[in-house]
Amino acid sequence: MTEVSKIFKGAIPYRMLYTMIRVTDLGRSVAFYRDVLGMREVRRETFSEGRFTLVFMGYSNKPDEMLIELTCNWGDNSYEHGTGYGHLALEVEDIFVACDRLGGMGVKIIREPGSMTWPVDETGHRENIAFI
């Protein structure tokens, strides 16, 4: 533990838990993240009074695993995507196999898998990317 975190013990956030996105059709979204992206439903909270449902999806239910929170409002639930939020990134073992599989399931591959077109950064980090 560093000096700073000793002084401010408890007062500094320490890990990312989940990213929340609002969805229109919960069944369709859960099926997509589960069957297409291979996640599982980690937990579900239904709020009858507030009229919304939260479903947490992830690759494991270990307490420190990052999740996606899908919020479904029962009433009016069409949303504007805006331009600020970009995307979620998933790591896969073999991006070419993954994209073949996704394409075969009817997922549109927006950017075909391949290396990044810009040079490696100062960490020497290299990767192949694709967008769906």
Added chain:
Amino acid sequence: MKKARLLHTMLRVGNLQHSIDFYCGVMGMRVLRTLDQPKDKFSLTFLGYGDESKTCVLELTYNYGVDNYELGTAYGHVAIGVEDCEKVCTEITARGGEVTYGPAFMDGLNEMIAFVKDPDGYQIELVERPKDWLP
């Protein structure tokens, strides 16, 4: 897919330095790596609480000359775990951050939460849970 995991959430920001000051100075993250690409007029900054090989991080994209974005209504927020929600909110306020909700105890969920706003107006949820919150 055999093995997969969540790597990062990407948000576009209007003033990179303000965002870095906020996420490091107020939220306690550190810059893990940056990639500035002047030719294509963008810059990527990865920030987080730990190594990217182990934890999920935040990617901030700055497009040269674009100082604001439509936030829309579909994207919600990133949730961040804290040990002491009230203490964190006090600290965030002291460091110039804006707490927009809470801290409030959620009975049904047995957790204390609060929301803060980042420099672009993105919401961030702070969540404090008992150690044995998950089985």
